[in-house]
Amino acid sequence: EAEVAQSPRYKITEKSQAVAFWCDPISGHATLYWYRQILGQGPELLVQFQDESVVDDSQLPKDRFSAERLKGVDSTLKIQPAELGDSAMYLCASTPRERGREETQYFGPGTRLLVL
Amino acid sequence: GDSVTQMEGPVTLSEEAFLTINCTYTATGYPSLFWYVQYPGEGLQLLLKATKADDKGSNKGFEATYRKETTSFHLEKGSVQVSDSAVYFCALSLNTGGFKTIFGAGTRLFVKA
Numbered sequence: 001e002a003e004v005a006q007s008p009r010y011k012i013t014e015k016s017q018a019v020a021f022w023c024d025p026i027s028g029h030a031t032l033y034w035y036r037q038i039l040g041q042g043p044e045l046l047v048q049f050q051d052e053s054v055v056d057d058s059q060l061p062k063d064r065f066s067a068e069r070l071k072g073v074d075s076t077l078k079i080q081p082a083e084l085g086d087s088a089m090y091l092c093a094s095t096p097r098e099r100g101r102e103e104t105q106y107f108g109p110g111t112r113l114l115v116l
Numbered sequence: 117g118d119s120v121t122q123m124e125g126p127v128t129l130s131e132e133a134f135l136t137i138n139c140t141y142t143a144t145g146y147p148s149l150f151w152y153v154q155y156p157g158e159g160l161q162l163l164l165k166a167t168k169a170d171d172k173g174s175n176k177g178f179e180a181t182y183r184k185e186t187t188s189f190h191l192e193k194g195s196v197q198v199s200d201s202a203v204y205f206c207a208l209s210l211n212t213g214g215f216k217t218i219f220g221a222g223t224r225l226f227v228k229a
């Protein structure tokens with residue numbers, strides 16, 4: 001069964017450094033989401049792509065976060081500079097194009113970030 | 117705004133006990149409702165869903181019914197197993213020119229042998 005791939009699985013960095021996360025959604029999935037999940041809370045949307053276009057980035061802290069999905073396939077989320085409060089799990093999810101299935105999200109394993 | 121509220125955990129049960137995790141929602145439109153499960157060290161995975169009022173979603177012995185009149189989608193299982201230990205997230209999805217999903221805070225379930 002196809003899966004959403006994310007790397008790295010774990011990242012430790014010092015504050016003020018730059019970090020980048022990568023996500024490869026399930027082949028053919030049009031919509032890609034990046035979420036931040038703070039320990040003990042549910043995922044919160046950072047950015048949503050439809051193919052290569054940003055649909056919603058209203059909750060993305062644009063002074064330090066950026067995201068791209070240049071060819072409408074895989075995606076990169078970057079933080080520069082990282083702050084202590086960015087320590088969290090970063091989850092990527094994708095959804096199928098098929099009508100009736102486009103609401104079901106398929107999640108990757110996540111990247112756990114620790115900022116020291 | 118749109119939101120999901122679910123019961124706080126952790127919930128600790130003995131094997132074969134009955135499980136209920138409460139979930140209520142607030143939405144401006146007519147959402148689809150979901151339960152996702154997250155096992156340790158993994159991402160979320162869909163457990164079940166319901167897309168309209170009175171629909172019942174079911175999977176792996178879990179079930180939940182979309183109750184529009186009480187804006188609820190409570191998760192139930194008649195007999196839990198140790199392997200059901202995980203965090204359960206209630207969520208709603210709305211089409212706002214692209215589907216947007218809002219998650220509850222999650223409820224951690226521990227099942228003791």
